[in-house]
Amino acid sequence: MKYYGIDIHKKYSVYTAVDHKGVILKQGRIANEPELFKELMQDNQDETRAVIEATANWGYIHDILEDLVDDVVIAHPLRTKAIASARIKTDKIDATTLAQLLRVDMIPESYIPPRDVRELRELLRYRAGLVRIHTLLKNKTHAVLIKTGFQNPCSDLFGKKGREWLGTIELKAIYRQEVDGFLRIIDFLKNEIIPISHEIDDIAKADPRAKILESIPGIGHYSAMLILSEIGDIKRFPSAQHLVSYAGLNPSVHSSGGVTRYGRITKQGSAWLRWVLVQCASTASRKSGRFSRFHRRIAFRHGAKTANVALAREILRICYFLLKKGERYIECSG
Numbered sequence: 542m543k544y545y546g547i548d549i550h551k552k553y554s555v556y557t558a559v560d561h562k563g564v565i566l567k568q569g570r571i572a573n574e575p576e577l578f579k580e581l582m583q584d585n586q587d588e589t590r591a592v593i594e595a596t597a598n599w600g601y602i603h604d605i606l607e608d609l610v611d612d613v614v615i616a617h618p619l620r621t622k623a624i625a626s627a628r629i630k631t632d633k634i635d636a637t638t639l640a641q642l643l644r645v646d647m648i649p650e651s652y653i654p655p656r657d658v659r660e661l662r663e664l665l666r667y668r669a670g671l672v673r674i675h676t677l678l679k680n681k682t683h684a685v686l687i688k689t690g691f692q693n694p695c696s697d698l699f700g701k702k703g704r705e706w707l708g709t710i711e712l713k714a715i716y717r718q719e720v721d722g723f724l725r726i727i728d729f730l731k732n733e734i735i736p737i738s739h740e741i742d743d744i745a746k747a748d749p750r751a752k753i754l755e756s757i758p759g760i761g762h763y764s765a766m767l768i769l770s771e772i773g774d775i776k777r778f779p780s781a782q783h784l785v786s787y788a789g790l791n792p793s794v795h796s797s798g799g800v801t802r803y804g805r806i807t808k809q810g811s812a813w814l815r816w817v818l819v820q821c822a823s824t825a826s827r828k829s830g831r832f833s834r835f836h837r838r839i840a841f842r843h844g845a846k847t848a849n850v851a852l853a854r855e856i857l858r859i860c861y862f863l864l865k866k867g868e869r870y871i872e873c874s875g
Contacts, residue, residue, distance in 0.1 A: 542560070542561045542587055542588050542589075542590070543558055543559070543560060543566065543585060543587050543588070543589045543590075544558065544559050544560075544561075544589075544590050544591075544592075544640045544641075544643045544644045545557070545558050545589065545590070545591040545592070545610070545640060545643075546559075546591075546592055546635075546636040546637060546638065546639030546640030546641070546642075546643060547591060547592065547593045547602070547606075547636060547639065548594070548632045548633075548635040548636040548639065549573070549593055549594060549596050549598060549599065549602055550573075550632075551573075551597075551598065552572065552573060553570055553571060553572050553573060554570070554571055554573055554593075554602065555568075555569070555570050555571075555632035555633055555635070555636045556568065556569060556570075556571060556581070556636055557633065557636040557637040557639075557640045558640065559637075559640045559641060559644055561644065563641055563644055565637065568633055568636070568637070569581075570632075573598070573601070573602065575605050578605050578606065578609060579609060582606075582609040582610060585609075585610070588611050589610040589611050589612075590610060590611060590612040590613075590614065590643060591606050591610045591612070591613050591614070591643075592613075592614040592615075592616050592639045592640070592642070592643040592648055593606070593613070593614075593615060593616065593639075594615070594616045594618050594621065594639070595615050595616065595617065595618055595651045596618075599615060600659060603615065603653065604656070613653075614643060614648050614650055615650060615651040615652075615653050616639060616642075616648050616649060616650065616651065617649040617650065617651045619809070621639070621642070621648065621649055652773060652777065654770075654773050658770055658773055661744070661766065661770045662770045662771070662813075664737065664740070664741065665741065665763070665766060665767045665770055665813075666813065667737065668734060668737045668738065668741065668763070669767075669813075671730055671733055671734050671737070672734060674730060675727060675730045675731065675734065678723045678726055678727050678730070679698075679699060679723075679727065681719075681723055682698070682699075682707075682720055682723045682724070682727075683698065685712075685716055685719050685720055685723075688716070689712060689713070689716055691710055693706075694706060699727065704724070707720060707724070738763070741762060741763055741766055742762045742763075744766060745762035745763075745765055745766050746762075748765075748766070748769070750765075750769055750864060751765040751766055751769060752869070753863050753864060753867065753868070753869055753870075754768060754769070754860055754863070754864075756863075756869035756870040756871075757821075757825070757856060757859060757860065757863070757870040758824075758825045758828040758829035758832060758870075758872070759821040759822065759823075759824040759825025759826075759828055759829070759832070759856065760821050760825075760856075764817050764820065764821050767813060767814075767817045768814065768817060768818070768860060771788075771811045771813050771814035771817075772784065772787075772814070772860075772864075775861065775864040775865060778861065780861075781857075781858040781861040781862065784857060784858075784860075784861045785854055785857055785858065786807075786810065787810045787811060787814070788810050788811055788814045788815050788818065788857055789806060789807050789808040789809045789810035789811065789812070789815050790806050790810075790815055790818070790850065790853060790854045790857060791806060791807055791854075792804060792805065792806055792807075793805060793806070793807050806850060814857075815853070818853035818854075818856055818857055819849055819850060819853045821853065821856055822836075822849045822850075822852035822853040822856055823849055825852065825856060826848070826849070826852060829872060830872070831872060831873055832852060832855075832856075835848075835851075835852055835855060836848045836849070836851075836852050839851045839852075
């Protein structure tokens with residue numbers, strides 16, 4: 542058996558190969574190119590495993606190695622650091638540490654979504670990125686009006702009447718240039734977002750799991766698919782609490798001398814899953830009687846933001862049990 546520890550960087554990777562006894566067989570640096578990895582792995586006669594950390598470009602390196610070795614493991618960066626912290630840190634030491642941890646099965650593994658799930662995630666995150674820029678530009682347009690003393694007379698500044706009003710107001714040349722530029726980019730982004738949204742809607746309509754999640758107040762086509770893509774296979778979570786922890790929605794715990802205190806949420810996990818659930822919670826608190834009562838009860842004591850997070854956590858627990866059972870949500874009366 543041969544074990545490769547690979548420390549990935551943007552343009553290159555540093556590798557260390559060890560045998561079953563931990564003896565270093567070879568070390569080196571390699572550019573992140575498929576042909577060079579093939580050359581590196583071509584002399585492998587024994588069964589080979591490789592480990593890489595979950596960095597920004599892990600998917601690219603993983604897909605290269607997947608066809609070259611028997612098993613590829615993704616190491617969880619924070620947990621690996623906790624196991625193998627060192628005062629002296631170099632790329633070679635990191636690669637060697639990864640290889641040795643893999644040899645003794647002490648790598649804290651990260652979940653590797655299938656390629657189709659990774660591609661769906663990319664599509665959903667792409668749309669979210671465009672929407673964020675779209676919203677930012679709208680806010681900038683409102684800011685220009687505030688600076689110039691104009692009061693928006695329309696309920697929707699970017700609707701038909703609002704756009705007509707924006708075209709008639711007299712602005713100084715620089716402010717007119719800003720507003721017209723923002724509006725052009727807003728229109729361009731809207732034309733990009735619409736077809737992506739339709740594509741996501743079609744995917745959601747064909748997925749029975751999405752229909753289950755959409756039965757929960759506050760969850761629509763987009764949020765259902767984002768939740769599903771971030772969760773992956775629900776069976777990999779042994780309990781709802783494990784899923785809550787994965788989303789980083791569980792409160793931090795400080796226990797000492799028999800006294801336990803709960804702090805803010807850990808935020809260690811999927812930032813996208815956490816974000817979409819908080820958005821869903823905000824909507825659900827207005828659409829559902831049960832969720833509204835839940836939100837008001839916590840908001841009365843701890844404030845609206847804490848209530849949103851608590852409701853997001855509750856919705857995620859409900860998602861877990863519904864997906865496990867394959868059942869739709871039924872609102873309880875009373």
